[in-house]
Amino acid sequence: MIQLTGVEKNYYLGQSRIEALKGINISINKGDFISIVGPSGSGKSTLLNIVGCLDKPDKGEVVIDNENIANLSANRLADIRANKIGFIFQSFNLIPVLNIYENIELPLNNINKYAVKKEKEARIMELINHVELDSVIKHKPDELSGGQRQRVAIARALVTNPQIVLADEPTANLDSVTGKLIIELMRRINKEYKTTFIFSTHDANIMSYADKVLELHDGQIKN
């Protein structure tokens, strides 16, 4: 479902070139629960951003559902992001002025799915119920604990029913007990809906939940 072949990505800082990814080859199937590990600066976020169509490779192919994203227009990339991919971040990235319900609703404004108001409300409530946030639906993010905020982010990532969820160090800002609850919630969703998950982490306990661990070192996958 996702294939990366010879993916390279460079950043330029003044005169110097940073080779963030140096020829990545990976293949990910539907329903996989995959962990990307590696030291800080090894290229984890760069790789997730490329798989998530937030960025394009300088070289190589990224094929998602038989479509090579390197050739696509910005509009088409935005369309793929909105419909096929959900994102979860280390720092939750919730909108502080919106309440929990509105934060989860947000990605639905970019797509036509659940155009009928009742269906849309039902979908949002189903997810709020799934992540057990019914009691805080009208609250703002800063009234919630870290674990609750990340559960909002998970519900927001899933609301469009994406095939792929990308999570960049989703437990890094949480204590170990809460982190475990979050990864277990992601795993349950992965099993229940066959959603493909790719998450990066530093934490050996968190990576132990993965079907497959990809180890990045200096922009290359270590075998």
Ligand SMILES: Nc1ncnc2c1ncn2[C@@H]1O[C@H](COP(=O)(O)OP(=O)(O)O)[C@@H](O)[C@H]1O
């Ligand atoms: N926007 C950017 N501009 C310049 N260099 C960057 C940028 N983003 C990442 N890098 C560099 O690319 C390399 C990989 O970074 P990153 O993908 O963020 O690694 P990780 O997520 O594993 O910490 C690092 O050397 C980092 O400094």
Ligand SMILES: [Mg+2]
């Ligand atoms: Mg990173």
